[in-house]
Amino acid sequence: MAEKHAGVGRLAAGVAHEIKNQLTPILTDVQRTIVQIEAGKELSSQYVMDRARTIEEASRTANKITMALLDYARESKPEFSRFSIKDSIEMITTLHQSDRKWANIQIVLEEVEIDKIFADKRQIEQVLLNIINNGCEAIERKGGPGMIGISVKKKGSHAIISIRDNGIGIPEEDQAKIFDPFFTTMAPRGTGLGLSVSYGIVERHGGRIDFESEPDLGTTFRIYLPLEKENKDAIPT
Secondary structure, three states, rough: OOOHHHHHHHHHHHHHHHHHHHHHHHHHHHHHHHHHHHHOOOOOHHHHHHHHHHHHHHHHHHHHHHHHHHHHOOOOOOOOOOEEHHHHHHHHHHHOOOHHHOOEEEEEEEEEEOEEEEOOOOHHHHHEEEEEEEHHHHHHHOOOOOEHHHHEEEOOOOEEEEEEEEOOOHHHHHHOOOOOOOOOOOOOOOOOHHHHHHHHHHHOOEEEEEEEEEOEEEEEEEEEEEEOOOOOOOOOO
16 A cells, blocks of 8 residues: 555656646746736737647646546556457557658558458557557667567467567666556657557456666567457466
8 A cells, every 4th residue: 555655646646747847947937927917018929839839838738648648547447358469569660651751661560460350450550559659769769770570379278479679679678667657768758558558458358578788789578468358378588
């Protein structure tokens, strides 16, 4: 119980800190504009546009944090169905290829030993998207270009989805914290909730998520999912 309360305290502190970071530029620009108006100064359209863009960007980020927090807190139960993981990966790959931001990153589906899995399609696609986005960010931070390789293999009664990037890697001192809420190495763009949400989704599926990472060489995430909802076999190591 003490550990749970400590965790809630850290989460609340994280929420307050992240939202405050976004409210600060909004409040600053609004106050600056009020001072100019009260002083009788005529505001140029460029001045107003610059202030509006700052407020819009901070508001969008705050909304992104809020939505990610709702996903984290919702913990919705998976709605299991049988679907093609290959189709889901190819859909996500197509989305990334159409985004100019990731034009220098190649995403390759290298191997599919097993296609149909029994899981919540939307939630698993969210996990894949979170991890692939992290991989793209890691490659961009390294200076790119780069590649993300994806494979789906079968081991016993589990499917293992591996997502490997050749990005900047995760520093050794940060590796124990990457699933913690609000921990991010991609500030100010990252909310620090993507991997926490992904961890919870996989756990509620009766699976496991782990990773290996070497600084400057890249990171590999592995998602272990039972092939059947009722499967109680041990997760392979």
